[in-house]
Amino acid sequence: xxxxxxxxxxxxxNKCIGCxxxxxxxxxxxxxxHSLSKSAISVRTSGGLQGKxxxxxxxxxxxxxxxxxxxxxxxxxxxxxxxxxLKPEKCIGCKxxxxxxxxxxxxxxxxxxxxxxCKHCGVCTKFCPHDxxxxxxxxxxx
Amino acid sequence: xxxxxxxxxxxxxxSTGKIRIEHxxxxxxxxxxxxxxxxxxxxxxxxxxxxxDEAQPIVFAIGAGSTVFPVLTKxxxxxxxxxxxxxxxxxxxxxxxxxxxMAGYDAVVIQGRSCKPVYLAITRNDVEFKxxxxxxxxxxxxxxxxxxxxxxxxxxxxxxxIGPAGExxxxxxxxCVDTYRHFGRLGLGAVFGSKNxxxxxxxxxxxxxxxxxxEYFKVYQEIYNRVTDTEIMSKYHDAGTPINIEPLxxxxxxxxxxxxxxxxxxxxxxxxxxxAQKNLIRKMACTGCPVGCIHIGQFRRExxxxxxxxxxxxxxxxxxxxxxxxxxxxxxxxxxxxxIELAEHYGLDAMSAGVALGWATEAFMKKLVTEEQTxxxxxxxxxxxxxxxxxxxxxxxxxxxKALSEGVNKASDLYGGKEFAMHFxxxxxxxxxxxxxxxxxxxxxxxxxxxxxxxxxxxxxMKEFDKEKLVSALFEEEKERCMLNSLVICLFARxxxxxxxxxxxxxxxxxxxxxxxxxxIGERIYKTKLRIKKALGFxxxxxxxxxxxFETPSMMGQLDENVAYELLGMYNKRVEEMMAGA
Numbered sequence: 001x002x003x004x005x006x007x008x009x010x011x012x013x014n015k016c017i018g019c020x021x022x023x024x025x026x027x028x029x030x031x032x033x034h035s036l037s038k039s040a041i042s043v044r045t046s047g048g049l050q051g052k053x054x055x056x057x058x059x060x061x062x063x064x065x066x067x068x069x070x071x072x073x074x075x076x077x078x079x080x081x082x083x084x085x086l087k088p089e090k091c092i093g094c095k096x097x098x099x100x101x102x103x104x105x106x107x108x109x110x111x112x113x114x115x116x117x118c119k120h121c122g123v124c125t126k127f128c129p130h131d132x133x134x135x136x137x138x139x140x141x142x
Numbered sequence: 143x144x145x146x147x148x149x150x151x152x153x154x155x156x157s158t159g160k161i162r163i164e165h166x167x168x169x170x171x172x173x174x175x176x177x178x179x180x181x182x183x184x185x186x187x188x189x190x191x192x193x194x195d196e197a198q199p200i201v202f203a204i205g206a207g208s209t210v211f212p213v214l215t216k217x218x219x220x221x222x223x224x225x226x227x228x229x230x231x232x233x234x235x236x237x238x239x240x241x242x243x244m245a246g247y248d249a250v251v252i253q254g255r256s257c258k259p260v261y262l263a264i265t266r267n268d269v270e271f272k273x274x275x276x277x278x279x280x281x282x283x284x285x286x287x288x289x290x291x292x293x294x295x296x297x298x299x300x301x302x303x304i305g306p307a308g309e310x311x312x313x314x315x316x317x318c319v320d321t322y323r324h325f326g327r328l329g330l331g332a333v334f335g336s337k338n339x340x341x342x343x344x345x346x347x348x349x350x351x352x353x354x355x356x357e358y359f360k361v362y363q364e365i366y367n368r369v370t371d372t373e374i375m376s377k378y379h380d381a382g383t384p385i386n387i388e389p390l391x392x393x394x395x396x397x398x399x400x401x402x403x404x405x406x407x408x409x410x411x412x413x414x415x416x417x418a419q420k421n422l423i424r425k426m427a428c429t430g431c432p433v434g435c436i437h438i439g440q441f442r443r444e445x446x447x448x449x450x451x452x453x454x455x456x457x458x459x460x461x462x463x464x465x466x467x468x469x470x471x472x473x474x475x476x477x478x479x480x481x482i483e484l485a486e487h488y489g490l491d492a493m494s495a496g497v498a499l500g501w502a503t504e505a506f507m508k509k510l511v512t513e514e515q516t517x518x519x520x521x522x523x524x525x526x527x528x529x530x531x532x533x534x535x536x537x538x539x540x541x542x543x544k545a546l547s548e549g550v551n552k553a554s555d556l557y558g559g560k561e562f563a564m565h566f567x568x569x570x571x572x573x574x575x576x577x578x579x580x581x582x583x584x585x586x587x588x589x590x591x592x593x594x595x596x597x598x599x600x601x602x603x604m605k606e607f608d609k610e611k612l613v614s615a616l617f618e619e620e621k622e623r624c625m626l627n628s629l630v631i632c633l634f635a636r637x638x639x640x641x642x643x644x645x646x647x648x649x650x651x652x653x654x655x656x657x658x659x660x661x662x663i664g665e666r667i668y669k670t671k672l673r674i675k676k677a678l679g680f681x682x683x684x685x686x687x688x689x690x691x692f693e694t695p696s697m698m699g700q701l702d703e704n705v706a707y708e709l710l711g712m713y714n715k716r717v718e719e720m721m722a723g724a
Contacts, residue, residue, distance in 0.1 A: 017425050017427040017434030017436075018426050018427055018429075018434075019427035019429065019431050019432050019433075019434060020240070020429045020430060021212070021366070021430065021431075021432050024209070024430060028352060028355075028358075028359060028362070029359070032351060032352045032355045033350060033352060034144070034209070034210055034243075034244075034350040034351075034352055035244050035346075035348060035349050035350050036244065036297070036298050036346070036347070037244070037298060037348075037349070042297060043297070044296060044297040045297075050321060050455070109349075111349045127366065127432075129370050129375075129432035129434070130434070
């Protein structure tokens, strides 16, 4: 097997210190923006800062992808290995994908009026200082 | 403002409920942070009025590179200190700098006084004045929870607030930032209280496009790699700042029992290693810092008979283990955490609170005050008494605790014991009895903190004691830190942010600076602070150093009072020369 697709896994969040560097890196690299609100990965606390840190990330659904199913204009295409690829020129900004995602992993960019879709590019994992995030190789489901 | 040639200042008037925005091109030459805040304070402070007069301002400013680069995480607050009466300057991490940056404000100036308790909700397109009458009297933890539940912006929000000590205008009341960080020193909490301001919520979610992505990201990556690859990671993340207890105790530099001793016989019980083994449950970071130096320790409290327990967790740092630990003779890490929890609950500066209780204990032992005044039998190591005394100080329970709530300088004016009232120009001492550098550094530092010029660190690195070299090192470091704090860099990363790195970083986001510009900025800011201090009546040559500093040996051995005053004079001469050239 060569060139297996990779997906983002946030299964080390017990080690998270809440530095938000992953979000700053995602927003910077993928949207060339300094703002946390442009990040596809969202780190939050559950119940204030005394609660645990949790990460909301695209789970890279396989087979049936609820966000793509909800899209009326075919702007979300299946990504090999799981998840979707946004075709911005086809997107009309209806936010149906935002509602369709059961784990609320689709954020919406109010400036561009397009969803922020995780590409599973792995840049966030490179800027995680505590190994909370990693990339996993998965078979191509397409 | 990033990529612009102006500083965007939000002015909030609590008396009128009005706000205004100014784009200040003239502040650009102060970079940001402490530079901008110093100028704004100089413009708005009222030397003729008391520190807690409603006309006095609170100034917040973020730095020129806040959140844009790793470890530039702090916000500076400037005000007229109710503790010293002069320059108030304090720094806090957490999420505040990130939220102000992403809400689009470089600085905030708060003036006036609300007629009823309020909290402010600041967003990129609104500032709301919200009813806080029912929140008055709440602990800093409780008010945080209420505001968190009422305000939007989860994950992109900062909540700063005061506890009862701030409301009661205790001169060293603190402001809590995002549960675990603080504007600890010099009494910003009292200034909040004097304005009927209980809390501020800030949400930052504005789009800020990166310009020149390639160059910026190259610099970002390089700094990120250096921060995570070098020793500062292990130094501050591993056991954290408390790791210093052991070496400072071994060197005879750990102020113990109101500095009657320089070594604590129970030092090992409250060392960083002990805390890590017995109490540490998690570590956290300020937004944009991959280091994560915030250490959270837990203790178990029996709140009732019949095996009724609760788990309580608090953040701890070196300075707190000194002030509420060795300085009070506290023998276990659990007891130190209990004292920290109470200082946190009431919203007191844990450093000043501990040092004030150290003086009170000795005053009680020497019969300058009686148990009728102290209400509890104060004694080193008597945690139960200290737990009561912290509450009494925060609530100004009687005349004695009212005096103590104004700091050891004023309390010792009334009750005596000046020779063992451990403060520098009114600010309670930090945890370093390393030598002349620590003493002179705090006495001459613009805000009388160990962080103004790092005198304790100069003591530890200077091979041979040399008066000229020491004075020069303090003077240069003070100016350099003015420049660093205009970014605002967390000083833990000062070795990563050398001049070359700073220029590389700032020039990748639109500045066009050279090395000599940084020198000029540092000096410009220092001069501004000195002008403010002078206007507020500070006179360097009238500073009196407590005798105890020269009775208890330091890391350098016994210190000579005459040498200390000679060094003060030498430093003052340097300052006068610089100001004459101004």
